[in-house]
Amino acid sequence: xxxxxxxxxxxxxxxxxxxxxxxxxxxxxxxxxxxxxxxxxxxxxxxxxxxxxxxxxxxxxxxxxxxxxxxxxxxxxxxxxxxxxxxxxxxxxxxxxxxxxxxxxxxxxxxxxxxxxxxxxxxxxxxxxxxxxxxxxxxxxxxxxxxxxxxxxxxxxxxxxxxxxxxxxxxxxxxxxxxxxxxxxxxxxxxxxxxxxxxxxxxxxxxxxxxxxxxxxxxxxxxxxxxxxxxxxxxxxxxxxxxxxxxxxxxxxxxxxxxxxxxxxxxxxxxxxxxxxxxxxxxxxxxxxxxxxxxxxxxxxxxxxxxxxxxxxxxxxxxxxxxxxxxxxxxxxxxxxxxxxxxxxxxxxxxxxxxxxxxxxxxxxxxxxxxxxxxxxxxxxxxxxxxxxxxx
Amino acid sequence: xxxxxxxxxxxxxxxxxxxxxxxxxxxxxxxxxxxxxxxxxxxxxxxxxxxxxxxxxxxxxxxxxxxxxxxxxxxxxxxxxxxxxxxxxxxxxxxxxxxxxxxxxxxxxxxxxxxxxxxxxxxxxxxxxxxxxxxxxxxxxxxxxxxxxxxxxxxxxxxxxxxxxxxxxxxxxxxxxxxxxxxxxxxxxxxxxxxxxxxxxxxxxxxxxxxxxxxxxxxxxxxxxxxxxxxxxxxxxxxxxxxxxxxxxxxxxxxxxxxxxxxxxxxxxxxxxxxxxxxxxxxxxxxxxxxxxxxxxxxxxxxxxxxxxxxxxxxxxxxxxxxxxxxxxxxxxxxxxxxxxxxxxxxxxxxxxxxxxxxxxxxxxxxxxxxxxxxxxxxxxxxxxxxxxxxxxxxxxxxxxxxxxxxxxxxxxxxxxxxxxxxxxxxxxxxxxxxxxxxxxxxxxxxxxxxxxxxxxxxxxxxxxxxxxxxxxxxxxxxxxxxxxxxxxxxxxxxxxxxxxxxxxxxxx
Numbered sequence: 001x002x003x004x005x006x007x008x009x010x011x012x013x014x015x016x017x018x019x020x021x022x023x024x025x026x027x028x029x030x031x032x033x034x035x036x037x038x039x040x041x042x043x044x045x046x047x048x049x050x051x052x053x054x055x056x057x058x059x060x061x062x063x064x065x066x067x068x069x070x071x072x073x074x075x076x077x078x079x080x081x082x083x084x085x086x087x088x089x090x091x092x093x094x095x096x097x098x099x100x101x102x103x104x105x106x107x108x109x110x111x112x113x114x115x116x117x118x119x120x121x122x123x124x125x126x127x128x129x130x131x132x133x134x135x136x137x138x139x140x141x142x143x144x145x146x147x148x149x150x151x152x153x154x155x156x157x158x159x160x161x162x163x164x165x166x167x168x169x170x171x172x173x174x175x176x177x178x179x180x181x182x183x184x185x186x187x188x189x190x191x192x193x194x195x196x197x198x199x200x201x202x203x204x205x206x207x208x209x210x211x212x213x214x215x216x217x218x219x220x221x222x223x224x225x226x227x228x229x230x231x232x233x234x235x236x237x238x239x240x241x242x243x244x245x246x247x248x249x250x251x252x253x254x255x256x257x258x259x260x261x262x263x264x265x266x267x268x269x270x271x272x273x274x275x276x277x278x279x280x281x282x283x284x285x286x287x288x289x290x291x292x293x294x295x296x297x298x299x300x301x302x303x304x305x306x307x308x309x310x311x312x313x314x315x316x317x318x319x320x321x322x323x324x325x326x327x328x329x330x331x332x333x334x335x336x337x338x339x340x341x342x343x344x345x346x347x348x349x350x351x352x353x354x355x356x357x358x359x360x361x362x363x364x365x366x367x368x369x370x371x372x373x374x375x376x377x378x379x380x381x382x383x384x385x386x387x388x389x390x391x392x
Numbered sequence: 393x394x395x396x397x398x399x400x401x402x403x404x405x406x407x408x409x410x411x412x413x414x415x416x417x418x419x420x421x422x423x424x425x426x427x428x429x430x431x432x433x434x435x436x437x438x439x440x441x442x443x444x445x446x447x448x449x450x451x452x453x454x455x456x457x458x459x460x461x462x463x464x465x466x467x468x469x470x471x472x473x474x475x476x477x478x479x480x481x482x483x484x485x486x487x488x489x490x491x492x493x494x495x496x497x498x499x500x501x502x503x504x505x506x507x508x509x510x511x512x513x514x515x516x517x518x519x520x521x522x523x524x525x526x527x528x529x530x531x532x533x534x535x536x537x538x539x540x541x542x543x544x545x546x547x548x549x550x551x552x553x554x555x556x557x558x559x560x561x562x563x564x565x566x567x568x569x570x571x572x573x574x575x576x577x578x579x580x581x582x583x584x585x586x587x588x589x590x591x592x593x594x595x596x597x598x599x600x601x602x603x604x605x606x607x608x609x610x611x612x613x614x615x616x617x618x619x620x621x622x623x624x625x626x627x628x629x630x631x632x633x634x635x636x637x638x639x640x641x642x643x644x645x646x647x648x649x650x651x652x653x654x655x656x657x658x659x660x661x662x663x664x665x666x667x668x669x670x671x672x673x674x675x676x677x678x679x680x681x682x683x684x685x686x687x688x689x690x691x692x693x694x695x696x697x698x699x700x701x702x703x704x705x706x707x708x709x710x711x712x713x714x715x716x717x718x719x720x721x722x723x724x725x726x727x728x729x730x731x732x733x734x735x736x737x738x739x740x741x742x743x744x745x746x747x748x749x750x751x752x753x754x755x756x757x758x759x760x761x762x763x764x765x766x767x768x769x770x771x772x773x774x775x776x777x778x779x780x781x782x783x784x785x786x787x788x789x790x791x792x793x794x795x796x797x798x799x800x801x802x803x804x805x806x807x808x809x810x811x812x813x814x815x816x817x818x819x820x821x822x823x824x825x826x827x828x829x830x831x832x833x834x835x836x837x838x839x840x841x842x843x844x845x846x847x848x849x850x851x852x853x854x855x856x857x858x859x860x861x862x863x864x865x866x867x868x869x870x871x872x873x874x875x876x877x878x879x880x881x882x883x884x885x886x887x888x889x890x891x892x893x894x895x896x897x898x899x900x901x
Contacts, residue, residue: 058758082748086755312743313771325744343748345740368744 016041016048017122020304020331024125028133028302038306041331042073045338052091056337059083074308074317078327078339084113084275089336092118097335099123101158103274115158115275117335123277126332127162128169130302134281135204135235135268136170137289142233143174145192147184147207147215150177158274159237163206174203184211186218193226193260202231205260208238209269213247216255227261233285234260234267263288271299271364275340277332278305283361298349298361304331307362309348310341320350325368343368409495411437411592413585413599413615415607416453432499437592442618444628450614451556451584451632458555458582461608467527467537470577473606475520480601482516488601492594496566500591501736502694507566510694513851514567518574522854527578529855530864537579537868546875551868553579554634554657560620560648561595562639562661563588564697569595571858572637573602573613579867582612584629592617621647630656635867637661659866661859664699664817665787667706668846669805669831670718671823675711680718683822686847688725690820692774693850695735696790700818700842700849703788704795706805708823715798716764719778722796723766726774735773735792745789746772753777785812802827802834813839817859822846 020041023034047067050057056079060066063077070076079089084103088094098120103113117123136142144167151157151164167175178189189205196203207215212234219225234256249269256267265288272279280299287294301307308317309324318324326342333340345368349361408429414422426441440446462470480486492511497504516522527534531551533541540548557576561569569585573595576583587595595615603610618625621644630636630653638648639661652658668690674683691702705722707715738746750767757763762780774792782797785808799805809816819840821831832843841860842852857863 055755055758059755062754080747080751082752083755086752087758312740312747313738323740325740343744345744368741 013048016044017119017334020045020122020334021125024122024129024304024332026303028129029300030303033303038304038331039073042076042306042329042338043067043070045331045334046070046073046076049091049334049337053089053336055083055087055089059087073306073329076329076339078329078341079337080341081113081273081275081343084115084336085111088114088116090116090118091335092116099161100156101161101274102156113274115277115333115336117277119335120161122332122334123161124165124169126278126302126304126330127165129304130279130281131166131170133302134270134283134286134300135233137286138231141170141172142231143192143196143201143203144171145175145189145203145205146177147179147189147205147211148177149179149181153181158272159208162272162279166206174201179207179211184214184218186215189215190219190222190224190226193228196228196232197226200229202229202233204232205234205262207236209236209247209249209252210238212236212252212256216252216259219259225259225261232260232262232266234262235270236267237270237272237279265293269297269299271344273328273340273342275333275336275342276328276330277334278302278328278330280305280307280362280364296349296363298363301360301362305329307346307348307360309346309362318347320348323347323365326362326364408436408438409593411439411587411596411617413596413603413610413613414440414450415603415611416450416457416614432593433501435495435498435593439592439617442616442622442625444624447584447625447628448632451629454556454582454584454612454614455632457608457611458580462577462580462582462612463555465580467534467578467580470580470609471520471523471527473602473609474518474523474574474577477598477602477605478515478518478520480605482512482519486601488597492566492597495593496591499593500566502566503733503735506693506733510565510850511567515570517851517854518570523574523578526574526855527864529857530862540871540873543872545872547878548873548875550871551579551865552871553581553868555582556584556633557581557635557637557867558584558586558626558629558633560586560636560638560640560644561588563590563592565694566591566594568639568698570598572639573598575637575863575867577609577612579864581635581867583614584633585613585615586620586629587615587617589617589620620644623651626651635659637867657867657869659861659863661699663815664859665703665812665815666700666818666820666849667704667785667809667816668702668820668849669799669802669823669835670705670707670846671821671827671831672708672711673824673827674822674846675707675713675715675718677712680711680713681721683846684718684721684725685728686822686845687820688722688729689847690849691794692726692729692733692735692792696788696792696794698850700852701790702794702818702820702849704785704797706797706799706808709798709800715796716778719764719766719776719796722794723776726766726776726792726794727768730768730773730792738772738791742789742791743772746775746791746793749777749789749793750775753779782808785809802831806834806838809835809838809840816840818842818844818849818852820844820846820849 023037023041050060050067059079060077065075065077083089094116097116097118099117101115146163148163149160151160154160178185253264253267256262257264265284268282268285270279270281280301282297283300284297306329308327310316310327311318311324323345326344326346328340328342330338344364345366346362346364349363427438428441429436429438481489493508496507535541536549536551540550543549559572559576561572573583585595599610599613599615635657636652637659638645641663645660645662668687670683687705707718709715750765753763753765757765764778766776768774777795779795780798786795788794816839819835821843823831835843842856
C-alpha cells in the first residue's frame with residue numbers, strides 16, 4: 001500500500017456496493033427506470049472514487065471537479081484510456097485486487113492499460129443482467145461454445161473472465177472452450193455443431209470477430225456448412241485491427257447465416273472494454289424474440305450505465321444523431337473510475353425512434369484511429385517496421 | 393453520354409467550378425465524357441470520371457503536344473514563360489491568385505491568411521532568376537537540355553527528359569504540385585497529373601495561368617483526379633509514360649512501385665519528418681523571443697502538414713534563458729499564431745489523436761517534473777510538450793503538436809535523430825555562424841537533406857536537392873558523345889576521302 005492512499009471506510013464502501021448491486025439486479029431495462037437513483041448513485045460513487053483514488057482525484061482537480069460541486073452525473077470528469085496505462089487508477093490497494101484486467105497492448109506491449117477490481121461482485125452482476133436480457137431472454141441456460149481460451153490461460157483478460165463467468169452462470173451441459181492458447185480447434189467446433197444439428201438442441205457460439213473469421217475460413221476450405229437448430233445464436237465482439245484479413249460486420253453476418261444457419265438478428269455483437277465493467281449488446285435478438293424487427297442495428301446501454309457522446313474539440317455533448325467520442329458512465333466500474341472516455345466513435349439514437357424500451361440506444365462506428373492524416377505523418381510503428389526491414 | 397450525365401455525389405449549391413485541366417480535348421470531346429461533381433465545403437468541382445480509355449487518349453495527345461511544342465523548344469524559352477507566369481502570380485490582383493486565395497481556404501480548411509502568405513512565399517521561389525538557379529543546381533550547363541554540350545570527359549552530352557511523365561501530386565500543402573509541373577516542363581516533359589483529393593484545385597489554377605501566357609506549353613499538361621491506386625487507370629498512364637513521380641505515404645508509394653514497368657524512372661517523394669535545433673546563442677536575452685516566434689511559425693504554417701514542418705525542437709542548454717523558459721515563450725507564440733491564423737477544423741479521429749497524446753503526457757507529468765504540457769485554452773488548436781528525457785524522437789500527430797527536448801549539444805541531437813535516418817528531411821538551425829559547419833556535418837550524418845534557418849523551414853530555396861536528389865537529373869536520360877569518337881571521326885572527314893583532285897596537266901596539287 002502506497003503512502004497517501006486512504007484506507008477505504010469499509011462501511012460506506014460496502015453499503016454503496018450493495019446499493020449498486022441491487023440497482024443492477026433490477027435488470028438491464030427495468031419496467032420503471034430510475035434516472036434519479038442512477039444520478040444519485042453515480043454522484044455518490046464519484047465522491048467515493050474521488051476520495052479513494054488519488055490519481056483520479058488529481059485529474060478531477062485539474063478539471064476543477066470535486067464531489068460537492070457537481071450537480072449531475074454528466075459533470076463527472078471522464079478519464080481517457082491513457083490514464084489506465086500511465087496511472088494506477090484504483091480505489092483500493094492494487095496488491096489486494098481480486099482481479100487486474102489488462103488491455104492486449106497490441107501497439108506497445110510494454111504499456112498495457114490496467115483496470116483494478118477489488119472484487120468482482122458488481123462485474124458479475126453486470127455481466128449476468130446484460131447477458132440474460134439481451135442474449136438469453138428466452139431461456140435459463142444454453143450450451144455455450146466458446147471460441148476463446150479458458151480463463152485460467154488468460155488470467156488478466158477481461159474477455160476470458162467474461163466468457164468463463166457466462167459458462168458458470170448460463171452454460172448448459174456441452175459448454176466448452178475451443179481455443180487452446182492461440183490454437184482454434186475448429187474440428188471440435190464442427191463436431192459440436194453437427195451434434196447440435198442431430199439433437200436439435202440449440203447452441204450459442206461466443207468469440208471475438210477475429211476468431212470467427214478463422215473458423216469460417218476453415219469451414220469454407222473444408223466445404224463445411226451447418227444448419228443449426230432454431231434458437232441457436234451467436235455473440236461476437238471486437239475488431240480486426242492488424243490481425244488476419246479485415247471483414248465488415250455485414251459480410252461476417254452474411255457468412256454466419258450461410259455457413260451456420262443463424263439468422264441475422266440472432267447474431268449479436270457486443271461492445272466491451274477492459275477499462276469498464278459492462279457490455280453493450282445489439283438489441284436485435286431481443287427485438288426479434290419480442291417480434292419487433294428493427295431495421296437499424298443499435299446497441300443498448302443497460303440501466304446502470306449511461307452513454308454520452310462528446311465532441312473532442314469542445315468537450316460538449318453531441319446532439320443525438322451527431323458523431324462523437326463515446327463516454328461511458330458505468331456504475332459497475334466501481335474499482336477505478338465510473339466515467340471513462342473511450343477512443344470509439346459513435347452516435348446516440350434520437351429518443352423516440354426505434355426504441356422498444358427505455359434504455360438508451362447508440363450506434364458504434366469504430367475506433368477513432370486508422371484514418372490517415374492529411375499531412376506528412378509517419379506513425380512510429382511504420383518507422384520501426386521500416387528499420388526492421390531495411391529493404392522495404 | 394452528355395454533360396448532363398452527372399454522378400452527383402452531393403447536392404450542388406454554389407457555382408460548379410472546373411476541377412480539371414484538359415486543353416487537349418475539344419468541347420465535343422469534353423461533352424462526351426461522364427462527369428461527376430464533388431464538393432469541398434462550399435466549393436463544388438466538376439470532374440470527369442476517368443477511364444483507362446480516357447487516359448489512352450490524353451496520353452496520345454500529350455505526346456503529340458510534347459513533340460510539337462516542347463521537344464525542340466529552347467530551355468531558356470521555357471524559363472522565360474514560367475518566369476512571366478510567376479510574375480503574374482506576384483500581383484495581388486491577378487485573377488488566378490485571387491481565385492486560389494478565395495477557394496483554397498475552403499477546400500483545405502487552412503486559415504485564409506496562412507494560405508495567402510504561404511502561396512506568396514512559395515511561388516516566389518520559382519521566379520525567373522530562381523528557375524535559372526534551379527537549373528544550374530542540377531546541370532552545370534543547362535543548355536544540355538537543348539543540345540550536345542562539352543563535358544568534362546572531353547566529349548559532349550545531352551540530357552533528354554521523358555516525353556511524358558505521370559505525376560501523382562500531393563494534397564497536404566497547397567502549391568506543392570507547382571514544383572512537379574515546373575520540373576516536368578524544365579526537362580521538356582509533358583505531364584499527366586493526378587490531383588490529390590485533399591486539394592485538387594491549385595494545380596488546375598496554375599495550369600490555367602500557364603495557358604493564358606502560352607497555350608502551346610499548357611497543351612503539354614493534363615490534370616485530373618482519379619481514385620489513387622486504381623490499377624487499370626494507372627496501368628494505362630504508366631504504359632504511355634517514360635517516368636513517374638509520386639508524392640504520398642509509404643503505402644501509396646510502395647503500391648506504385650509494385651506496378652511500374654521494369655526500368656521505369658521513378659521519383660518518389662515519401663512522407664518525411666523535419667525538426668529544428670536551437671543553439672544557446674539563439675537563447676540570448678535579446679534573441680530568444682524572436683527565435684520562439686520563428687520556431688512557432690515553422691511549426692504552425694500549414695498546420696504542420698508539410699514534410700518541411702518540424703515535429704520537434706531540440707533546445708540547447710547553457711543559453712541565457714533555459715530550455716523550459718524558452719518553451720514557455722514558444723507556447724505564447726504558438727498561441728499568438730493560432731489567434732491570427734487558426735488551425736483547420738479536424739476530423740474526430742485527428743482530434744482524438746491529439747487528445748490521446750495530451751492526456752498521456754498530462755498523466756506522466758503528475759510525477760515527473762521533467763515533463764510539462766502547454767496547450768491551447770480550448771480545443772486542440774496547438775499543443776506543446778516539454779520533455780527532458782525523451783525515449784526517442786517521436787513523430788508528431790501534426791496539426792500543431794510540437795515536442796521540445798532540451799539537449800546538451802549536437803551529439804544528443806544526433807543520437808536521437810539518427811534512428812530515423814531515411815525519414816528525415818529538413819533541419820532548421822539557430823546557432824552562431826562558427827558552429828554551423830559542425831552541426832551540418834552531424835545533421836548530414838543523421839540523414840537530413842536540407843539545413844535552413846529557423847523561421848525559413850516552410851520555404852525551401854530554389855534548386856534544393858529535394859529528398860536528397862537532383863530532381864531534374866533524376867528525370868533525364870543522358871546521351872554522351874565520346875571525345876575519342878569525335879577525334880576518331882576526323883578520319884572520315886570527307887576532305888580526306890574525296891577522290892584526289894588533279895590539275896589539267898596531271899600534276900598533283
